[in-house]
Amino acid sequence: MKTLFVSYRVTDLDRSLALYAALGYGELGRVETGDGARLVILKFPDEPSASLELVHRPGDGPVDVGSGFDHLAIQVDALAATLERLTAAGLDPGPVQHPGGPQGPKTSWLTDPDGYRIELVEWPSGQPDGMTAADFA
Known part of the structure; x- marks a missing residue:
């Protein structure tokens, strides 16, 4: 088994699509x-398949x-470059944080139009992509 994607219900599809496009997501398809x-x-362009679904049901309200x-x-x-790009796109990402100390990952937080929180993470140099059991050893 594997996770296919995460699905969010959104109030304003165009506004949400603008934010996720600024993050770098591309549209794979619509139904x-x-x-x-x-x-x-x-x-994301380098992902082999879908990772996020936005669900817009106007009849369900906000x-x-x-x-x-x-x-x-x-x-x-x-x-740093991501935060500059997002700020230039009119978004308001939070400041850089170092939750694991100065040698650990760098993070910043952003909130989408519906209030979903997004954590942006830059791993330290040499850290393998993603999170694995080795990160908890």
């Missing part, structure tokens, strides 16, 4: 499900993120 509802499947969801984590190659 119209009736009553104005749409599913938009996204992925999204309430609530307290059960925490955040989406996205690995970036160069956090």
Whole structure:
């Protein structure tokens, strides 16, 4: 088994698509499900398949993120350059943080139009991509 993608319900599809496009996601496909509802499947250019689905159901009203969801984590190659690009796109990423100390990963936080939190992570030089059991040894 493997995870296919994460799916978020969004209030304003165009506004959400603009933010996720600024992050670097590209549209893989869309499905119209009736009553104005749409599913938009996204992925990063280097990903082999979908990683995020935005679900827009206008008849359901505004999204309430609530307290059960925490955040989406996205690995970036160069956090400083990513933050500059996002700021130039009109977004407001948070400051760089070092949660594991100065030799650990660099992070920054961003919130999408519906309140979903996004953690941007730059691994230290030499760290393998992704998170594995070795990170907890």
